[in-house]
Amino acid sequence: MRTQVGIVGAGPAGLFLGHLLHLEGIDSVIVENCTREHVIERVRAGVLEQSTVDLMHQIGVGERLRREGLRHGGIYLCFGGQRRRIDFEDLTGGRSITVYGQNEVIKDLIAARCSTCRPLYFEADDVSISGFDSAEPRIRFRDAGGMREVACDFIAGCDGFHGICRPAIPPACLRMYERIYPFGWLGILAQAAPSSEELVYSLHENGFALFSMRSPAVTRLYLQCSPDEDLAAWTDERIWDELLERLEAADGWRPNRGAVLQKGVTGMRSFVAEPMRHGSLFLAGDAAHIVPPTGAKGLNLAVADVHRLSRALARHYRSGDTDLLDRYSDACLRRVWRAQRFSWWMTSMLHRSPDGNEFDFRRQLAELDYVTSSRAAMTSLAENYAGLPFD
Numbered sequence: 066m067r068t069q070v071g072i073v074g075a076g077p078a079g080l081f082l083g084h085l086l087h088l089e090g091i092d093s094v095i096v097e098n099c100t101r102e103h104v105i106e107r108v109r110a111g112v113l114e115q116s117t118v119d120l121m122h123q124i125g126v127g128e129r130l131r132r133e134g135l136r137h138g139g140i141y142l143c144f145g146g147q148r149r150r151i152d153f154e155d156l157t158g159g160r161s162i163t164v165y166g167q168n169e170v171i172k173d174l175i176a177a178r179c180s181t182c183r184p185l186y187f188e189a190d191d192v193s194i195s196g197f198d199s200a201e202p203r204i205r206f207r208d209a210g211g212m213r214e215v216a217c218d219f220i221a222g223c224d225g226f227h228g229i230c231r232p233a234i235p236p237a238c239l240r241m242y243e244r245i246y247p248f249g250w251l252g253i254l255a256q257a258a259p260s261s262e263e264l265v266y267s268l269h270e271n272g273f274a275l276f277s278m279r280s281p282a283v284t285r286l287y288l289q290c291s292p293d294e295d296l297a298a299w300t301d302e303r304i305w306d307e308l309l310e311r312l313e314a315a316d317g318w319r320p321n322r323g324a325v326l327q328k329g330v331t332g333m334r335s336f337v338a339e340p341m342r343h344g345s346l347f348l349a350g351d352a353a354h355i356v357p358p359t360g361a362k363g364l365n366l367a368v369a370d371v372h373r374l375s376r377a378l379a380r381h382y383r384s385g386d387t388d389l390l391d392r393y394s395d396a397c398l399r400r401v402w403r404a405q406r407f408s409w410w411m412t413s414m415l416h417r418s419p420d421g422n423e424f425d426f427r428r429q430l431a432e433l434d435y436v437t438s439s440r441a442a443m444t445s446l447a448e449n450y451a452g453l454p455f456d
């Protein structure tokens with residue numbers, strides 16, 4: 066097989082890239098090692114920045130998002146029993162966020178890909194890449210038909226944090242920066258109508274909790290836990306009791322209880338690999354960087370990367386000009402580090418660290434008080450959360 070851009074991974078980065086390239090008339094092959102069902106059903110992100118929403122509309126995959134996405138003009142921060150709202154629209158000149166599950170985004174993008182008839186392989190085994198520092202980049206994999214080889218001009222490593230593309234770069238050519246947090250999130254999906262129209266991030270003596278949603282009938286909630294928390298020790302009853310204790314506000318607001326549909330634990334890390342390019346291999350999304358989820362940035366950063374990569378490749382194929390490709394890594398990393406700073410800050414402000422003490426807790430409460438009462442501080446949070454325009 067021969068293509069222009071070989072894409073490893075059919076998560077948000079790979080699927081957005083495939084569609085953006087298609088619209089530029091550029092051919093691609095997408096190779097994914099999981100099943101289609103697994104890729105769709107993985108419960109992950111839920112918050113889309115304004116720029117991600119705008120892009121989905123521009124590229125013609127926003128029809129269901131327009132109908133089913135829940136547009137939010139702000140969020141609540143809850144501490145000391147009080148819920149205080151940060152009004153993004155007012156503070157950022159009208160920017161907002163939209164709650165629309167990552168699995169819905171993935172479904173829409175797979176449907177768009179299938180309608181183009183360009184190749185998308187699921188369940189590819191033994192995926193490997195080679196030749197990206199020579200003139201012959203190749204992706205190899207095995208499927209039901211046997212071994213396959215895709216010869217390409219460029220490879221896009223969109224295969225997430227645990228993928229094979231980043232490790233294929235010689236270690237001496239990469240610099241990695243990392244922070245692992247001493248806590249994780251226990252997340253549930255619940256069959257319960259959301260009792261607030263907007264998200265509630267809470268810092269409680271017992272730790273962090275987050276109230277979010279997926280639809281008018283389904284609530285999504287998270288609790289700070291230890292990174293290796295044993296899910297078996299958490300009955301649904303215990304999860305609800307702890308969520309209600311951490312989220313209940315003095316004005317009587319609390320989440321509605323309901324049947325638990327799904328639960329899981331995720332660890333939290335900040336990670337950046339630099340540069341995001343090696344020869345004709347370009348890393349994008351979680352393959353190059355991870356943020357802790359408190360700032361809701363991971364999916365949005367992946368989209369910002371591939372938006373930039375698609376424009377750089379389009380320029381190259383139109384005019385032979387490699388300037389945007391040469392600037393890809395530096396330009397992406399500027400946004401990545403801003404999002405790293407914001408995600409680290411939100412995480413530190415809202416979680417109780419096992420090595421912190423009462424002084425730290427009181428300092429965090431004072432910071433939340435400041436962030437919800439100073440217009441300057443609220444504006445800083447709002448513009449980072451709602452997200453900067455892509456350029």
Ligand code: FAD
Nearest residue numbers: 074076077078098110111224225350351361362363364365
């Ligand atoms: P991935 O989604 O990881 O996709 C990579 C793809 O590559 C996968 O399909 C994988 O199966 C495939 N792959 C891996 N290895 C191979 C291989 N060897 N060969 C072929 N294919 C391979 N982000 C937000 O913006 N907002 C949020 O609210 C938010 N909440 C989150 C909540 C949770 C609980 C979690 C876990 C994450 C959250 N994120 C959030 C982060 C977000 O989900 C990720 O940043 C996003 O999925 C990154 O997309 P990606 O395409 O770069 O990587």
Ligand code: DHB
Nearest residue numbers: 110111277358359360361
């Ligand atoms: C959700 C996830 C996040 O990481 C976040 O910061 C807000 C909401 C969610 O899954 O709905």
